[in-house]
Structures are given as structure tokens and as C-alpha cells.
Amino acid sequence: MSSTELPGIAAATPATGASAVRIAEGEELRTVTLPGLTLALRSRPPARSGLPPAFYVHGLGGSSQNWSALMPLLDDVVESEALDLPGFGDSPPPDDGNYSVTGHARAVIRVLDASGRGPVHLFGNSLGGAVTTRVAALRPDLVRTLTLISPALPDLRVQRTAAPTALLAVPGVAGLFQRLTRDWTPEMRTRGMLGLCYGDPSRVSEEGVRNAVDEMRRRLELPYFWDAMTRSARGIVDAYTLGGQHGLWRQAQRVLAPTLLVYGVRDQLVSYRMARKAAAAFRGSRLLSLPDAGHVAMMEYPELVATAFRELLDDNTSRDDNDTSGS
Secondary structure (H helix, E strand, O other): OOOOOOOOEEEEOOOOOOOOEEEEOOOEEEEEEEOOEEEEEEEOOOOOOOOOEEEEEOOOOOOHHHHOOOHHHHOOOOEEEEEEOOOOOOOOOOOOOOOOHHHHHHHHHHHHHHHOOOOEEEEEEOHHHHHHHHHHHHOHHHEEEEEEEOOOOOOOOOOHHHHHHHHOOOOOHHHHHHHHOOOOOHHHHHHHHHHHHOOOHHHOOHHHHHHHHHHHHHHHHOOOHHHHHHHHHHHHHHHHHOOHHHOHHHHHHHOOOOEEEEEEOOOOOOOOOHHHHHHHHOOOOEEEEEOOOOOOHHHHOHHHHHHHHHHHHHHHHHHHHHHHHHO
């Protein structure tokens, strides 16, 4: 869950007709229209042609901008493209109103199938981590590697600081919250979100805070903002209650792709104690623990996340080379 954005960003014309979204230098925005679904995609040109594709999925309340710090650090090893999930960023709501984890996973699968870019190096944060886990389990042909940053996987012992997010899923709570907070300014909302998502909110520059406030103001202007937040939060809660083969932990065990898990010790939304359970569930996974990070490590410590992904990539490239030479 994150709505923080980054400094050094220029305005661009949005597909939704709302006020302008922001793009960092070197980024491009495009829109993909599928039956019942319109999706905005943010990309960066790779350092050279022929690099494997990477695909990034943000968390609840976030957007493709949440990956703008990480993507340029990987320009020389992957061709990056980040998705705005339906109803978030610059993507309008889906026609069917389906904001479940499965609905979001279906959107990822559909855009990857339509583009023919798979298999991709798949990244997910928070809600995006649950979504990409489901994608990797259901469609292993689309996933080369899986990188999960504070994935929202079922935890029945919800942290106190994460309770307000879970309460959004309760019918009527979102409307009550809107009424109770109608006097909150976009800056107040942004400061609160930064305090919740970052291990150390002081790491965000004043310029970064100003850009985040502008983005918060833009989102609050969207008529479907609260509906997308509420229904997606409900989708996470519903996914937590699913058992059997549809349960996220069961699906984690089915993931075949080499997996990198990134957890922040100061995360107030996904408990760090879940790191050990995740490392056991994803076969052959590797774990990066960041003592000072919160919920959005790719924004707080992008260099460390990039280094860990490069190691994952190097190890699996070497393994593939060895398998080829031994065959």
C-alpha cells in the first residue's frame, strides 16, 4: 500500500481526463485497450536492444510511479514496464468492477498475453505481491523470475498499524472515513501515508513530498478513487480467507520461478515475521531483509533492491548456461 511519488518528475497528459499525471525523465506512458479494460503502462527504453522484459505491479493506493526509482537502476539488464492496476494511477476502473486479487491478476495476464512480452521478470509490492504470486502460480509460462517486496500474503494476526487498511473492506467504513476526514488537506493525508509506508519518512525530500501531495490531490479528484481503494482492500481480505488450491500460500508453494523476497524490518503494514514463512513457502527462494526499510523498499532503498535482483539474475543465468552446456 503506497501512494508516495518521486521528485524530478514532469507532467504528462493522462488518459483519464483528470489533472496531469507525472513521468520521470526518460519514461514513457502508453495506454492499452482490451475488451472491458483500459490499462496505462509506464516504460523506460533499455540501454540496448534484446534485453529480457521486466514487468512491475504496485500496491494498494499506489501506481506505476512507485517503480520510478528502481527501473533506471536496471536499464542495462532488463527492459522495464510498470502497470497501473485498474482504477489506480492513470488506468480507469474495469468495466466489470472486479477489484479482487484474481481480477487484478487477470488484468496482468491479459496485458502480458496481448503484448507477447512474456516470460517476464515479474515484480510486485504489497497488493501487487499477492497479484503476482497468483500470476506466477497460474501462468508459469509468463514468469522468468519473481521479485516480491512486502507481499500482502495472508496473515491472520494483522498489525495494529495495518488495521485501518483492513477496515476499508468493511461496508460503510470508507464512507464514514471520508466524512470524518473531509477537512484533511492533501498534505495531511500525504504525510500520514509517508509515515505509514516508509521506515524513515525523513528520507523523502521536500520536493518529493510536494510531488506526492500533488499526486494525492489529483487522485482525490477522481470520482472512483475511494471505490477502487475500498473494493481492492476488500479483495485482499477476501483472498486472505480463501483456502485450498486457491489460497495464496498454497499458490506460493506452486511457484516455479526463482523468487527474491524483500522485507523491511520497520514495515507497519506487512509484518516482518512473515518473511520466514514466505521463505519456506516459495521453493528455493532467497530473502533480503532491510533493517531500516518500511513497506516500499524499492522506493526507500532502490539500490539495494537492484543489487539483489542482479544477483538473482546472474545466478539463474549461470545455472541456465550450465544446464545448456551439460545437455
